[in-house]
Amino acid sequence: xxxxxxxxxxxxxxxxxxxxxxxxxxxxxxxxxxxxxxxxxxxxxxxxxxxxxxxxxxxxxxxxxxxxxxxxxxxxxxxxxxxxxxxxxxxxxxxxxxxxxxxxxxxxxxxxxxxxxxxxxxxxxxxxxxxxxxxxxxxxxxxxxxxxxxxxxxxxxxxxxxxxxxxxxxxxxxxxxxxxxxxxxxxxxxxxxxxxxxxxxxxxxxxxxxxxxxxxxxxxxxxxxxxxxxxxxxxxxxxxxxxxxxxxxxxxxxxxxx
Amino acid sequence: xxxxxxxxxxxxxxxxxxxxxxxxxxxxxxxxxxxxxxxxxxxxxxxxxxxxxxxxxxxxxxxxxxxxxxxxxxxxxxxxxxxxxxxxxxxxxxxxxxxxxxxxxxxxxxxxxxxxxxxxxxxxxxxxxxxxxxxxxxxxxxxxxxxxxxxxxxxxxxxxxxxxxxxxxxxxxxxxxxxxxxxxxxxxxxxxxxxxxxxxxxxxxxxxxxxxxxxxxxxxxxxxxxxxxxxxxxxxxxxxxxxxxxxxxxxxxxxxxxxxxxxxxxxxxxxxxxxxxxxxxxxxxxxxxxxxxxxxxxxxxxxxxxxx
Amino acid sequence: xxxxxxxxxxxxxxxxxxxxxxxxxxxxxxxxxxxxxxxxxxxxxxxxxxxxxxxxxxxxxxxxxxxxxxxxxxxxxxxxxxxxxxxxxxxxxxxxxxxxxxxxxxxxxxxxxxxxxxxxxxxxxxxxxxxxxxxxxxxxxxxxxxxxxxxxxxxxxxxxxxxxxxxxxxxxxxxxxxxxxxxxxxxxxxxxxxxxxxxxxxxxxxxxxxxxxxxxxxxxxxxxxxxxxxxxxxxxxxxxxxxxxxxxxxxxxxxxxxxxxxxxxxxxxxxxxxxxxxxxxxxxxxxxx
Numbered sequence: 001x002x003x004x005x006x007x008x009x010x011x012x013x014x015x016x017x018x019x020x021x022x023x024x025x026x027x028x029x030x031x032x033x034x035x036x037x038x039x040x041x042x043x044x045x046x047x048x049x050x051x052x053x054x055x056x057x058x059x060x061x062x063x064x065x066x067x068x069x070x071x072x073x074x075x076x077x078x079x080x081x082x083x084x085x086x087x088x089x090x091x092x093x094x095x096x097x098x099x100x101x102x103x104x105x106x107x108x109x110x111x112x113x114x115x116x117x118x119x120x121x122x123x124x125x126x127x128x129x130x131x132x133x134x135x136x137x138x139x140x141x142x143x144x145x146x147x148x149x150x151x152x153x154x155x156x157x158x159x160x161x162x163x164x165x166x167x168x169x170x171x172x173x174x175x176x177x178x179x180x181x182x183x184x185x186x187x188x189x190x191x192x193x194x195x196x197x198x199x200x201x202x203x204x205x206x207x208x209x210x211x212x213x214x215x216x217x218x219x220x221x222x223x224x225x226x227x228x229x230x231x232x233x234x235x236x237x238x239x240x241x242x243x244x245x246x247x248x249x250x251x252x253x254x255x256x257x258x
Numbered sequence: 259x260x261x262x263x264x265x266x267x268x269x270x271x272x273x274x275x276x277x278x279x280x281x282x283x284x285x286x287x288x289x290x291x292x293x294x295x296x297x298x299x300x301x302x303x304x305x306x307x308x309x310x311x312x313x314x315x316x317x318x319x320x321x322x323x324x325x326x327x328x329x330x331x332x333x334x335x336x337x338x339x340x341x342x343x344x345x346x347x348x349x350x351x352x353x354x355x356x357x358x359x360x361x362x363x364x365x366x367x368x369x370x371x372x373x374x375x376x377x378x379x380x381x382x383x384x385x386x387x388x389x390x391x392x393x394x395x396x397x398x399x400x401x402x403x404x405x406x407x408x409x410x411x412x413x414x415x416x417x418x419x420x421x422x423x424x425x426x427x428x429x430x431x432x433x434x435x436x437x438x439x440x441x442x443x444x445x446x447x448x449x450x451x452x453x454x455x456x457x458x459x460x461x462x463x464x465x466x467x468x469x470x471x472x473x474x475x476x477x478x479x480x481x482x483x484x485x486x487x488x489x490x491x492x493x494x495x496x497x498x499x500x501x502x503x504x505x506x507x508x509x510x511x512x513x514x515x516x517x518x519x520x521x522x523x524x525x526x527x528x529x530x531x532x533x534x535x536x537x538x539x540x541x542x543x544x545x546x547x548x549x550x551x552x553x554x555x556x557x558x559x560x561x562x563x564x565x566x
Numbered sequence: 567x568x569x570x571x572x573x574x575x576x577x578x579x580x581x582x583x584x585x586x587x588x589x590x591x592x593x594x595x596x597x598x599x600x601x602x603x604x605x606x607x608x609x610x611x612x613x614x615x616x617x618x619x620x621x622x623x624x625x626x627x628x629x630x631x632x633x634x635x636x637x638x639x640x641x642x643x644x645x646x647x648x649x650x651x652x653x654x655x656x657x658x659x660x661x662x663x664x665x666x667x668x669x670x671x672x673x674x675x676x677x678x679x680x681x682x683x684x685x686x687x688x689x690x691x692x693x694x695x696x697x698x699x700x701x702x703x704x705x706x707x708x709x710x711x712x713x714x715x716x717x718x719x720x721x722x723x724x725x726x727x728x729x730x731x732x733x734x735x736x737x738x739x740x741x742x743x744x745x746x747x748x749x750x751x752x753x754x755x756x757x758x759x760x761x762x763x764x765x766x767x768x769x770x771x772x773x774x775x776x777x778x779x780x781x782x783x784x785x786x787x788x789x790x791x792x793x794x795x796x797x798x799x800x801x802x803x804x805x806x807x808x809x810x811x812x813x814x815x816x817x818x819x820x821x822x823x824x825x826x827x828x829x830x831x832x833x834x835x836x837x838x839x840x841x842x843x844x845x846x847x848x849x850x851x852x853x854x855x
Contacts, residue, residue, distance in 0.1 A: 002362050003360070003362070003842065006359050006360050006362060007294065007360065009359065010356045010357075010359060010360065013352075013356070014345060014347065014348065014356070018347055019766075020766065020768070020771055027778075027782070030782075030786070032787060033580050034786075034790070037790075038793055041793075041794065050793060055792075055793060058789070058792060059388045059789060062785055062788060062789055063785055063789065066785075067778075067781060067782065067785055071774055071777075071778045074774060075770065075771065078770060079770070082770060083768070083770075086340075086769075086770075087343055087345070087346075088341045088343035089343050089344065089345055091310060091337065091339045091341070092312060092339075092345075092357060093310070093360075095308055095309075095332050095335065095336075095337040096308070096329075096332050096357065096360035096361065097329050097330050097332045097360070097361060098329060098360050098364075099329050100327070100329070101641070112260075170603075171602070171603060171604075172609075172770075173498075173668070173770045173773045174604065174665075174668060174669070174773075175775065177665070177773075177774075177777055181777075181781070212330060250327060251327075253311050253312045255272065255311060256341060
């Protein structure tokens with residue numbers, strides 16, 4: 001436990017200062033920019049008067065759930081092992097009195113917490129800007145809390161999966177892109193139990209079905225699982241892949257090329 | 259004395275390439291030099307004894323315990339890897355303190371140990387600079403610092419003098435000798451014989467993945483002394499020079515390369531040969547263009563030792 | 567000559583430019599890409615649409631024979647500029663182009679930055695322009711195989727299957743459209759990939775950027791369009807801009823109702839910006855702050 005904590009603080013402080021994190025931070029703040037544009041256009045009556053919460057919900061699906069969390073989880077999850085191998089820094093970690101599992105779990109937690117923080121900030125600011133007129137409406141905060149929780153669960157789950165992929169595959173990005181934007185995007189619309197083989201199915205099950213509109217096709221044909229099952233499955237998937245990553249990392253031999 | 263590092267029939271291959279073959283040895287406290295030409299298997303050996311890679315056959319024990327996946331052992335081990343790689347976005351100070359944190363030490367102790375290590379390798383003034391901006395020598399010293407910062411009993415250094423200037427080399431050699439005085443076990447690899455010679459008498463010769471010789475360096479030195487050296491001299495009158503050389507018993511053979519205008523001399527005593535050379539040039543007014551020793555390298559010595 | 571101290575002497579020779587100094591860079595780039603795991607398999611997949619379109623051209627000349635398979639509509643088999651435009655601007659092809667860039671473009675400059683190899687390049691008689699040309703040519707090579715080559719093959723096979731030059735006389739400009747659009751799309755993606763590749767030293771990070779920026783631009787458009795219902799936001803989408811210009815080059819109606827040259831301006835602006843940034847980023851000496 002102590003080892004995991006030490007590894008966590010090592011990589012959390014390292015990652016939060018990195019240039020890549022800053023770029024991803026800017027990327028996750030683009031919806032805030034959109035929110036400002038929308039708000040100004042509404043104030044100056046340049047666009048139709050759509051409810052802030054409606055735009056917010058659609059943004060969560062289109063931008064965060066189907067794009068940003070996948071990109072962040074893919075990069076940071078695969079980095080857990082790959083960046084040590086590519087940078088040949090693995091030796092510095094594996095010659096310390098910390099177990100290999102602690103390295104994986106500590107680093108995974110550091111990156112997951114960091115990207116949850118990045119995403120949450122973007123979501124909260126977008127929410128506040130879009131709902132500027134209804135900030136006293138408590139029911140809206142429930143939606144915010146739910147959406148943040150869903151995104152955090154998504155990040156937890158996807159990052160665990162890509163951590164595992166990174167420990168098993170040398171070139172995990174191509175596989176990750178195909179999984180994220182191929183498998184996850186297509187299989188989720190398959191009928192019956194097939195769609196349950198995607199992570200996004202459980203995430204979308206936690207969100208209410210959106211009324212038919214421009215973005216409704218994104219939820220089309222979703223046969224949602226119950227909230228309890230979805231949350232359980234998301235935790236289970238994350239735990240299984242992290243355990244697998246730990247086992248693999250402990251017993252697999254990584255040879256750093258000179 | 260009890261052996262600190264023991265290997266039994268240690269073998270490692272990478273696909274079809276043999277890295278190390280059937281190495282059985284014991285390393286006791288003090289400095290042990292691992293000597294061998296590039297690609298001999300030195301780094302493979304060091305990676306195996308630090309648990310970086312798994313052996314295909316055989317075993318490694320550090321203080322009687324296996325090393326692979328035995329992470330508590332690393333409290334006692336410091337390893338300086340060969341590769342020039344760092345967490346580039348960190349400063350030297352952050353690099354050291356972050357790694358020290360993995361030893362579960364209190365913050366005050368981490369600070370104290372990091373300061374001490376940086377002081378030893380003389381990086382205190384540059385500790386807040388990004389590692390990215392360090393020179394090759396500074397990076398090498400930082401690598402050494404991270405291997406000694408936690409005060410380990412066993413220090414394993416893979417080519418620690420690479421990229422260091424003569425002054426830096428001397429300092430690291432002095433440091434290693436000091437550690438020996440404290441009763442620690444230090445294993446140092448190099449492909450440069452004089453470097454190892456400056457640190458220790460105990461050497462292990464590795465060649466083509468096998469331990470070729472182990473023991474006192476004087477034994478190796480004696481072998482090298484008897485190794486006939488070839489020296490090539492390009493001068494204005496090679497025949498006259500040859501005539502003078504053959505009068506000495508330490509010159510075994512002379513040969514001419516008339517196209518290049520060079521004289522090839524084979525001698526059993528390099529020191530005597532080079533002692534005589536200047537006076538011969540002056541007395542006979544011979545103009546010298548070039549003096550080279552085609553086989554004055556470790557590979558040649560190894561070739562000689564293994565009887566190629 | 568006696569032994570003496572040799573000092574620095576100026577080289578008085580004349581530096582002769584090779585005819586194609588960038589070619590070794592291109593050759594090694596192509597070779598390394600083919601060596602990447604699964605690339606050959608993946609690259610073969612990207613040629614599937616070309617194969618399908620080619621079969622379509624064959625069937626279009628044998629409609630009578632295939633009548634039993636076609637029920638009703640056969641308009642889509644009418645080989646005309648629209649047929650070519652559909653091939654060149656379909657979402658799948660553009661997506662596959664991006665995936666090819668992830669394979670062959672991500673590491674082009676990033677790997678050199680990572681290994682401090684730029685100074686090795688520029689220690690040779692090689693100009694910055696040659697270096698960038700060499701890298702861009704790698705992208706040209708792969709993208710031409712999925713754009714220009716199939717376009718020309720479609721054209722030639724249409725003539726061969728038809729057995730006359732009627733198609734050529736009807737659309738004499740079409741082959742120029744194929745060449746122009748292939749050059750446009752390839753040049754744009756070469757600038758795009760090289761710019762992103764010069765941003766970081768980490769190939770994985772660049773790969774994600776190449777993919778992410780492309781998808782992201784489209785999502786941005788979708789969100790803004792959803793809110794404002796204005797097609798002018800299509801200018802934010804890389805895909806949409808390429809499709810707009812593509813439609814015009816093939817003499818077809820643009821997919822969205824805005825002036826096509828706005829899209830062309832966006833494409834040109836991105837290329838110019840990329841060129842400017844590449845000039846700044848690619849240099850033989852690393853400046854450490």
